[in-house]
Amino acid sequence: MACAAPLAALVLGLLPLPGSADPFPAVIDHRYGTTTVPAKPTRIVSLSFIGHDFLLALGERPYALRKWYGSDPYGVWPWGHDALGEAQPVVMRGEIDIERIAAMEPDLIAAQWSGITAQQYALLSQIAPTLPPRAEDGDYGTPWQQMLLRLGTATGKRTTAEAIVTRIEGRFAELRASHPEWQGASAMMAWAGHTRAYTRADIRGQFLTALGFSVPDAPGGPNALNRFYVEFPAEDPSAMDVDALIWLDTGRNVEKLARMPLRHTTRAYREGREIYADKLLSAALSHSSPLSLDYALDQLVPLLEAAADGDPATVVSSTANAGLLAKGGS
Known part of the structure; x- marks a missing residue:
């Protein structure tokens, strides 16, 4: 006990003073x-x-x-x-x-x-x-x-x-708490018109896990550090049948996505669980920076709520605006 005070003083001495560099x-x-x-x-x-x-x-x-x-x-x-x-x-x-x-x-x-x-x-x-x-x-x-x-x-x-970290992490925590249905639900971000999805080894996958969603691992498991995306076979896109599928785009691939082979066979397409992210939202998610995360959350959360609510009748506005809804959708 005799050394407790000196030890505390030493620890405090190693910490920066409030407001100091x-x-x-x-x-x-x-x-x-x-x-x-x-x-x-x-x-x-x-x-x-x-x-x-x-x-x-x-x-x-x-x-x-x-x-x-x-x-x-x-x-x-x-x-x-x-x-x-x-x-x-x-x-x-x-x-x-x-x-x-x-x-x-x-x-x-x-x-x-x-x-x-x-x-x-x-x-x-x-x-x-x-x-x-x-x-x-x-x-x-x-x-x-x-x-x-x-x-x-x-x-x-x-x-x-x-x-900054404390503030933004707090916002993610609030969203997780207010959306218990997202905990463990599956989601992925993929590039429009491709069967390439980002994994937990990528900041886009980490964005989704921070909201409570489950995202795919890279081949080789979660420790495959430099495999930040996984490529699914174009002839079998069923692996992309997740509770929320987010298509990232530069704004130039809407037609390519609409013509994507076998996309129409997936439940994500038929049940209206696709989210089309426009150029600005896609960039905000791809940067996932302290400056872009607030914008990304503001824009994506309402779309996730619509896509992952379990009701195929719920229209995801961004997907509808891009003309990508399944035939029969409104």
Whole structure:
């Protein structure tokens, strides 16, 4: 008992004071070893296809970012426009250009959800502290909470990151509590016109499990880290007969989905359990970032309620608006 007070004081001394910046140097473990960020970074290069959303959520505007897709010149979707403000980040596309990154003289390279290899990490880490995914995650499977918390640590915004995680996780918890019928029900997200569905090793699958749904594992089971999707045979789409089937799209594949072979044979089609996600909702789900999740929940929850209510007569509005209802549906 005599050592209790000194021990408590020591523990408290390791914790940041309320409102204070997290201490530097920041040390973060990852799949390729350990990264040390010696001081608060001010020139961040984001190689992650979605990482700029996470930085913007923390109030950090990246010096350069890697554009994924979309019409915005900076690759930032509407939910990130306010946070980006008047900033004009350097835009990178396609493969990672080591020499170009070196010329930018960054003091942090954010590389979660980037697909960087061990060889690329070895080169990038000579330029600046580089943050790849965790050892236990696939290239594109780090949960959004961990992505944010790790970036929070690297940028001195850990307290801010924790507050954001608490708020958004609270919203998911409220939705689970108010929809007990979703607990254990099956759901999946697939790309419009394809028999490819995202697994629990992907952030889109994790979105559904956070609401209580069951989603498919990759071949090899839940520990097949880099198999973030599963391909079902086109001649047998019965595996896609789930309680809620969400078709993601860029807005260009409605006709392809309508003509998809054997789709009409599935119960998901016949019983009105399909959800068509338009371009903006699909992007929000595909980013699953602290900035896009609120929009995704606002838009998708009413559609899930209609699709998974067990009543084939209930019309899913987005599917109806896209002209994808089963014949006889209204």
